[in-house]
Amino acid sequence: MEKLIVSPSPHQRGSVTTQKIMLFVIIALLPAIVAATVIFGIRALLLVLVCTASSVLFEFLCRKLMKRDNTISDLSAAVTGILLALNLPVNLPFWMAVLGSFVAIVIVKQLFGGIGQNFANPAIVGRIVLMLSFTPYMSSWLKPFWYKTADLTTSPTPLAAEWVVSYSSSSDFVGKITPPVSYMDLFLGKTGGCIGETCALALLIGGLFLVVTKVISPSTPIAFVGTVAVLTFIFKGDVLYQVLSGGLLLGAIFMATDYVTTPITTKGKIVFGIGCGIITFLIRNFGGFPEGVSFAILLMNLLTPYIDKLTKTRPFGFVKNKEVKQNG
Amino acid sequence: MSIKRLNGVHLKHFKNTESETTVSFPLSAKVILPMGQGMGAPCEPLVNVGDKVFVGQKIGDSDKFMSVPVHSSVSGTVKELRDYALPGGRYCKAVVIESDGKQTVDETIAPPEIKTADDFIKAVRESGAVGLGGAGFPTHVKLRFENHVDTLIINAAECEPYITSDYREMMENPSDVYDGIKLMLEKLNINRAKLCIEKNKPKAIRLFSKMAAKDSALDVVTLPSKYPQGAEKMLLFTATGRVVKENELIAAENAIVVNVSTVAFINRYIKTGMPLISRRLTVDGDAVGMPCNIEVLLGTTIKDILDYSNAKDYRKLIMGGPMMGVCMVDPEAPVIKTHNALLALKSDTLYKSTPCIRCGKCIKACPMNLMPTELEKAYHAKSREQLTALRVNLCMNCGACSYVCPAKRPLAETNCLSKEFLRNTAQK
Incomplete structure (x- = not known):
């Protein structure tokens, strides 16, 4: 008879694996990818493919070079690639996108030890590096459905667009202010912007899927979006417009919920979300950039270890300030 | 109270044997009776090789407080005193008895005389009772509480998958369970009892709710089917809302927790005087051809039970549930x-660990609200300070x-390794 297996308990494990979680994130991103393709054309899909393929390839080569177990099958590199692509404008040259993948996977993720070890969100840093390096390319936005009309003129994003003030008569001091993009267009994504950020509907469907499947906890997105909404309300801005524009929903649902680079407890996640919301609001309203979601998440990524330290759970039956007796 | 809901996990129940009526397991040719069969100090054998012994005869005892005597489960001849490896790695003696097949009962067996609470507790010690739920804490030690106890919690959660032995006890011997509860309340002067049953056992809940309806001292508490609801601290919290403080025992919260099969056994012992020589065992697992519940004499070898239940091609044998x-x-x-329970499994998926992705699921699962992933890091950093601060x-x-x-x-x-590490590096 073969020898019996002896191992410590527990002898059964749950069915959730890292790979399954990443697969669920990819599934949740599909609506956004579809929306991006519909709104910005087949080049948007190609951009997603280029980023994903290059991210996976960089991950593969990196692990090979470092003589470590290959981790491409955990799908985390694919998730990073998709997220990076969704944060890019549709007409960005592919080589720049590949460079973004390189920064994300090689520099931010693998040089710090690979999955679970990076302190900043790879896709976000990839995007920020591209934005600072190739600012003109990264801030030129083709209009939605440009591919139908072959219209290559660019349009500002909803956040950078001028608000139209119309006066009914020349003596009026208070004009009627209309948003440059209608709420419905913002909700459906019919506006300029990064390919994955414009369609709020697709992002919300994905987010709902992740919450229902318990991949993410809703605390971070709610705290993040809620903070932006509350601050906008206090400063008498247009709450709905702020929430639906720019990268807020993409960031709040898919980037600020990254396990590795955000706090681990629910309390911590809420602090993180509020922090992101405040920074986003400040950059959008008082900063030099029209959009601040990426910077907000990156800055909060850096604070995550400190948030973690201050938001530990309280053990059941915990007694404060006591000399803990040791066994033995 | 800040805690509203206990953490835990929802497991698949696999209660395949819940309707399998207990059958008596046939007598084996020999039994092996270890002198340590639960927590506490192992006994010293009271018999020598060649001695004749009878069913129920005490064959091992100890003068330590935290210890319970061992009784012979068969009549026959002592063949050997051998070393027996306890799960923790220590050794104790084991008495090997060859059965004469007659099962002659020791003539001194008689119902114990009980007048005072002390008599009762002494009788419980003499019965050889330990917690039958798996932990094996000496029952008499548990009953000898010092502060006032107002609630007797009967643990019938059986939250581990597969196991149905407590459930079968309740379904087959409801009067022993009920009388046992009444007996303990009376002898130990406790006001009320709460029989706690997980909601995946609706028949047992219905059965005992009927009895409890006529009895103001007994409540039936329906527990959520969430593992590890049967852990003492979790059980006490769900049943009464009381939180046991760290480094305190359940009794500090004016309650004691006793397993339902233990209660039923104590009732039978007080009635008949026959000590703990057999127990109910669920036999299951994917290698078992005939999953069943058996009443088996202590000391029967696992091999005999595996043969009886048509277990084939097993690679892993587990005593108890798959979780603990x-x-x-x-x-x-x-x-x-x-x-x-005896689980015989065909294969064991040996998982390869990948890096922690900080998903926080372990923290949400921990019933004690600990942070397992942080504890793991603290262990690898060999940090006494961190392990202590995180309350490993x-x-x-x-x-x-x-x-x-x-x-x-x-x-x-x-x-486990962390706790061992703290023990080994404690300042002496």
Whole structure:
């Protein structure tokens, strides 16, 4: 008879694996990818493919070079690639996108030890590096459905667009202010912007899927979006417009919920979300950039270890300030 | 109270044997009776090789407080005194008895005379009772509480998958359970009892709710089917809302928790005087051809039970449930008092750990609200300070963290190592 297996308990494990979680994130991103393709054309899909393929390839080569177990099958590199692509404008040259993948996977993720070890969100840093390096390319936005009309003129994003003030008569001091993009267009994504950020509907469907499947906890997105909404309300801005524009929903649902680079407890996640919301609001309203979601998440990524330290759970039956007796 | 809901995990129940009526397991040619069959100090053998022994005769005892005597489960001749490896790695003696097949009962067996609470507790000690739910804590020690106890919690959660031995006790011997509860309330002067049953056992809940309806001292508490609801601290919290403070015992919260099968056994012992010589065992697992519940004499070898239940091609033998059970090294090992299930599994998926992705599922699963992933890091950093601050000693090794971990990290296992590390490096 073969020898019996002896191992410590527990002898059964749950069915959730890292790979399954990443697969669920990819599934949740599909609506956004579809929306991006519909709104910005087949080049948007190609951009997603280029980023994903290059991210996976960089991950593969990196692990090979470092003589470590290959981790491409955990799908985390694919998730990073998709997220990076969704944060890019549709007409960005592919080589720049590949460079973004390189920064994300090689520099931010693998040089710090690979999955679970990076302190900043790879896709976000990839995007920020591209934005600072190739600012003109990264801030030129083709209009939605440009591919139908072959219209290559660019349009500002909803956040950078001028608000139209119309006066009914020349003596009026208070004009009627209309948003440059209608709420419905913002909700459906019919506006300029990064390919994955414009369609709020697709992002919300994905987010709902992740919450229902318990991949993410809703605390971070709610705290993040809620903070932006509350601050906008206090400063008498247009709450709905702020929430639906720019990268807020993409960031709040898919980037600020990254396990590795955000706090681990629910309390911590809420602090993180509020922090992101405040920074986003400040950059959008008082900063030099029209959009601040990426910077907000990156800055909060850096604070995550400190948030973690201050938001530990309280053990059941915990007694404060006591000399803990040791066994033995 | 800040805590509203206990953490835990939802497991698949696999209660395949819940309607399997207990059958008496046939007498084996020999039994092996270890002198340590639960927590506490092992006994010294009272018999020598060649001695004739009878059913129910005391064959091992100890003068230590935290110890329970061992009785012979068969009549026959002592063949051997051998060393027996306890799961923790220590050794104790074991008495091997060859059965004469007659099962002659020791003539001194008679119902104990009980006048005072002290008599009752002494009788419980003499019965050889330990917690039959698996932990094997000496019952008489538990009953000798010092502060006022107002609630007797009867643990019938049976929250581990597969196991149905407590459930069968309730369904087959409801009057022993009920009378046992009444007996303990009366003898120990406790006001009320709460019989706590997980909601995946609706028949038992209905049966005992009917009895409790006519009895103001007994409540039936329906527990959520969430592992590890049967852990003492979790049970007390769900039943009464009381939180046991770290480094305190349940009794500090004016309650004691006793397993339902233990209660029923004590009732039978007080009635008949026959000590603990057999127990109910669920036999299940994917290698078992005939999953069943058996009443088996202590000391019967696992091999005999595996043959009886048509177990084939097993690679892993577990005594207890799949979450906290102990792996058996040798099929020739005997059934002891703490065994409530024997699981024979064909294969064991050996998981490869991948890096922690900080998903936090372990933290949400931990019933004690600990942070298993942080504890793992603290262990690898060999940080006494961190391990202590994160309260690794509160871990009861339920395994919920390891179960939910998507990276398949050995979190519960590491907590065991951490506790060992703290013990070994404690300042003397």
